[in-house]
Amino acid sequence: MPVAIITGASKGLGRALAAALAGRGWDLVVDARSAGPLAEAARELRTTGARVAALPGDVTDGGHRAALVAAAGELGGLDLLVNNASALGAEPLVRLADQPLDGLRAALEVNVVAPLSLLQEALPLLRSSSYLSSYGELAPYIGNRSYRADVGNSHAYDSDPYTKNARNAGSSDSSPYIGIGDVVIEANAEAAGTGGAVLNISSDAAVEAYPTWGGYGAAKAALDQQSAVLAVEEPGLRVWWVDPGDMRTDLYAAAAPDEDASGRPLPATVVPALLRLLDGAAPSGRYAAAAGTAAPDGVSTR
Structure with missing residues (x-):
């Protein structure tokens, strides 16, 4: 069975993705800082028959990261690494003039340093994964150019790889999810990956200038660039x-406690878009998955 590590998996998007993968027969290594909620999530995941190693701890702890990778090895290897754990840097968010520097350092540690360190620890297992190697090249790479893929796998050059596709935005009879054929990608290598996959959860705050989101957005922008370089340096992996x-997550509630988040989509509504990356063995790149209530141009507002 394929094996995934998912950080921050006791609630929100991490837990929803873990549940979907467990239902598909994946074995899982999951973590969170709070032991109680993580144990509850693990019990639920095991009802699917999945083998689940639940390790409470902080991703900024090197010993904890090593334990996560060791647990994956005991399950048989590692096919997917999901860096989902995140930190805001200030709760609630504040303008840059008031950004606590210790908070910014913490955000960089959780959102940038920890994912890289975990990747370094997991790289031997990811390189030896064969889970995605049976897939063909759905979207051929040509140097470092960027392409907009359609459902027929034909491609037209896109000079702006960070412009998100809005084809299905606001349409009641179309899926709100952006799948392989509906996303803008940045090609990073000349051959499809033959090893495992890395999924880094980013934010549109990484590329858009939203007041008060500067510290968090800067950390996610660094994660984006780190991911792009990893895709170039490790062409055998898929890096998304x-x-x-x-x-509607606790993270967003902490970021903007005065906002009414009741109309925001639940994390589970995003999971089908993430699964499409796996199902299609999508090439490395930056993807957007707008779910639920999208803005008129199909781009989410945070």
Whole structure:
């Protein structure tokens, strides 16, 4: 069975993705800082028959990261690494003039340093994964150019790889999810990956200038660039950095406690878009998955 590590999996998007993968027969290594909620999530995941190693801890702890990778090895290897754990840097968010520098350092540690360190620890297992190697090249790479893929797998040059597709935005009879054929990608290598996959959860705050989101956005922008370089340096891997769009999560509630988040989509509504990356063995790149209530142009507002 394929094996995934998912950080921050006791709630929100991490838990929803873990549930979907467990239902598909994946074995899982999951973590979270709070032991109680993580144990509850693990019990639920095991009802599917999945083998689940639940390790409470902080991703900024090197010993904890090593334990996560060791647990994956005990399950048989590692096919997917999901860096989902995140930190805002200030709760609630504040303008840059008031950004606590210790908070910014913490955000960089959780959102940038920890994912890289976990990747370094997991790289031997990911390189030896054969889960995605049976897939063909759905979207051929040509140097470092960027392409907009359609459902027929034909491609037209896109000079702006960070412009998100809005084809299905606001349409009641079409899926709100952006799948392989509906996303803008940045090609990073000349051959399809033959090893495992890395999924880094980003944000549109990484590329848009939203007041008060500067510290968090800067950390996610660094994660984006780190992901792009990883895709170039490790062409045998699939590296996906994904803006999941607006979601009703504890993280967003902490970021903007005065906002009414009741109309925001639940994290589970984003999961089908993430699964499409796996199902299609999508090439490395930056993807957006706008779910639920999208803005008129199909781009989520956070």
